[in-house]
Amino acid sequence: MSEPAGPSVVSDVMTHTAVAIGRDAPYKEIVALMGQWKVSALPVLEGEGRVVGVVSEADLLPKEALRGADPFPGEAEEAAKAGAVRAGDLMSSPAVTVHAGASLAEAARIMARRKVKRLPVVNGIGLLEGVVSRSDLLKVFLREDEEIEAEIRRTVLGAAALTGLDVTVAEGVATLRGTLADRALVPLLARAARAVEGVVDVRMALGAA
DSSP, rough: OOOOOOOOOOOHHSBBSSEEETTTHHHHHHHHHHHHOOEEEEEEETTOOOOOEEHHHHHHHHHHHHHTTTTTTOOHHHHOOOOOOOOHSSSSSSOOOOEEEHHHHHHHHHHHHTTSHHHHHHOOOOBBBEEEHHHHHHGGGSSSSSHHHHHHHIIIIITTTTTTTTEEETEEEEEEEHHHHHHHHHHHHHHHHHHHTTEEEEEEEEEOO
């Protein structure tokens, strides 16, 4: 069984062929592309492919939400987007992006913090390399239980030279069993095991040596 070379990064799971639009893309074309490609957001590019913004479903909704209604105070941005017909006026800018070499955990934190479902993946000068979505980040949980077991034995138990312990993994849940003299190591072991990609949860079934 081959073991992973190292922790996965965004380039390992992202969609390399990403659909994108230019600043002048019209509203109806944006809606059509989202439906055709089943995506919730599209990067907006200019020049040689530099990401300058993102148009999401949330940017498109004000046109329907404010149809025939006057905006409430504080809804100036929504009102402007309701009247917009091109990507350059609809997009959120600057774009929230991530680099291809970023860890999956970093990408997940950016998505959670900025409340977005997809991130354009850019290189060092801001050119589009792909797109990573929430579902892409969840691919690590498709690892086989045997792979996860082997990695925990090697990187957690082996690294700590803990010969009295073993691990089993079922449906992504890792259970550490055996005897442990130093109980202070319990939270450290649990944290290290939980950091292994594909681990859903960690359970400790440890007795005192």
